[in-house]
Amino acid sequence: MFVNDCLNVNENGHLTIGGCDTVELANEYGTPVYVMDEDTIRTACSSYVQSIAKYYNGNGLAMFASKALCCKELCRIVNDEKMGLDVVSGGEIYTAMKADFPPEKIHFHGNNKTAEEINMALDYNIGKIVVDNLYELELLNQLAKAKNKVVKISMRIKPGVDAHTHDFIRTGQIDSKFGFALETGEAMEAVKKTFQYNNVELTELHCHIGSQIFDIDPFVTAADIMMDFIGSIKAQTGHLITELNLGGGFGIRYSAADKPTAYDDYMNAVSKAVIAKSAQYNIPVPFIFIEPGRSIVGEAGITLYKVGGVKDIPNIRTYVSIDGGMCDNIRYALYKSTYTIVNASHADKAPDTKVTIAGKCCESGDLIQENAPIATPRVNDIIAVLSTGAYNYSMSSNYNRITKAPIIMIKDKTPRVIVKRQSYDDLIQNDI
Numbered sequence: 001m002f003v004n005d006c007l008n009v010n011e012n013g014h015l016t017i018g019g020c021d022t023v024e025l026a027n028e029y030g031t032p033v034y035v036m037d038e039d040t041i042r043t044a045c046s047s048y049v050q051s052i053a054k055y056y057n058g059n060g061l062a063m064f065a066s067k068a069l070c071c072k073e074l075c076r077i078v079n080d081e082k083m084g085l086d087v088v089s090g091g092e093i094y095t096a097m098k099a100d101f102p103p104e105k106i107h108f109h110g111n112n113k114t115a116e117e118i119n120m121a122l123d124y125n126i127g128k129i130v131v132d133n134l135y136e137l138e139l140l141n142q143l144a145k146a147k148n149k150v151v152k153i154s155m156r157i158k159p160g161v162d163a164h165t166h167d168f169i170r171t172g173q174i175d176s177k178f179g180f181a182l183e184t185g186e187a188m189e190a191v192k193k194t195f196q197y198n199n200v201e202l203t204e205l206h207c208h209i210g211s212q213i214f215d216i217d218p219f220v221t222a223a224d225i226m227m228d229f230i231g232s233i234k235a236q237t238g239h240l241i242t243e244l245n246l247g248g249g250f251g252i253r254y255s256a257a258d259k260p261t262a263y264d265d266y267m268n269a270v271s272k273a274v275i276a277k278s279a280q281y282n283i284p285v286p287f288i289f290i291e292p293g294r295s296i297v298g299e300a301g302i303t304l305y306k307v308g309g310v311k312d313i314p315n316i317r318t319y320v321s322i323d324g325g326m327c328d329n330i331r332y333a334l335y336k337s338t339y340t341i342v343n344a345s346h347a348d349k350a351p352d353t354k355v356t357i358a359g360k361c362c363e364s365g366d367l368i369q370e371n372a373p374i375a376t377p378r379v380n381d382i383i384a385v386l387s388t389g390a391y392n393y394s395m396s397s398n399y400n401r402i403t404k405a406p407i408i409m410i411k412d413k414t415p416r417v418i419v420k421r422q423s424y425d426d427l428i429q430n431d432i
């Protein structure tokens with residue numbers, strides 16, 4: 001009935017998640033509230049882990065891209081599921097460390113890591129630093145030298161693959177702030193440069209071609225290009241790259257129109273390309289990393305809001321105002337992202353109208369969705385926005401000094417708070 005497998009409708013006509021009544025959850029925990037289904041997260045984790053076992057003989061590691069959702073409990077769950085972690089800031093490193101995440105299973109990404117963050121990663125013995133530019137390479141070597149360490153590095157490459165995704169989230173092109181371009185020779189120069197430094201050791205290459213991708217072909221093409229580059233590095237320098245990181249980007253269902261590829265099919269096709277290229281260049285099949293973010297947590301989460309004013313502007317549109325907005329979900333304002341909206345109080349009723357869901361922030365662009373089909377919402381109805389598990393809480397802000405919503409995790413039909421609602425005191429705690 002819904003795109004998300006963890007959702008259903010109960011005898012009261014209310015939407016349920018993981019078997020819990022969303023209207024009751026809204027009453028108990030208040031709104032807005034993020035609610036997540038733990039089994040959905042764990043199933044996604046284990047699909048990736050099993051695919052690596054199946055297609056690479058276990059010679060690889062699936063890493064959760066924690067930018068999609070970073071909090072201590074998520075770190076614990078993905079660790080329990082035998083995944084690694086991709087982090088992009090000191091804050092994400094700190095969260096992982098406080099959740100006792102094994103540092104050797106962490107990759108540190110980012111296009112402008114500060115000296116402070118690099119030192120933090122070195123002190124925690126983070127497994128790998130993914131170098132983004134020459135300035136960073138030199139800085140990292142200097143900082144590692146000062147600590148008398150040799151640090152394992154990966155290098156972010158732009159393979160130049162167009163994954164037919166939204167421009168704002170396309171990162172594999174030459175014109176991207178991330179990584180070294182292949183076409184210009186910049187990437188090969190950077191690889192050679194690493195050999196001049198004594199405190200870094202290049203073992204891995206990395207690429208990430210975009211997000212919310214449904215086709216397998218761009219992933220296969222990117223893998224081919226990366227393997228060709230590994231072949232060229234060996235031919236030109238004699239150096240063997242033994243690890244290949246193919247990033248994340250696997251699409252999820254935001255609406256019924258979205259048809260994601262099964263992870264297994266992706267792994268099957270890409271592994272064939274990697275294995276064939278390894279034979280072509282007469283090198284061992286590299287250890288494979290992948291970095292799914294959205295596809296681990298996206299469909300597991302929903303956001304519940306309470307309807308306030310309904311403003312009907314005849315012949316134009318109906319605004320349905322909710323008690324959250326761009327402060328808890330900025331993706332429509334940022335990318336015009338599609339979401340499925342459900343009247344959780346009347347989830348048994350078919351949509352009979354189309355509305356604009358408006359947030360409460362002081363911005364006309366603070367919308368969650370326009371032209372959304374829904375069963376007519378009335379004041380105090382609970383509205384659910386589906387597939388909000390990724391890049392919602394992690395992108396949330398305190399704009400207009402609105403407090404951040406809590407995250408409730410459901411397991412065995414039992415809800416538990418994994419992130420508390422911010423209080424007004426939390427808001428002013430750093431004000432002098």
Ligand SMILES: Cc1ncc(COP(=O)(O)O)c(C=O)c1O
Pocket residue numbers: 065067068086109208210211212247248249250291292293294295
């Ligand atoms: C380097 C890297 N890896 C992984 C991801 C996760 O992508 P997704 O959430 O689309 O799987 C991103 C997303 O921006 C990324 O930049």
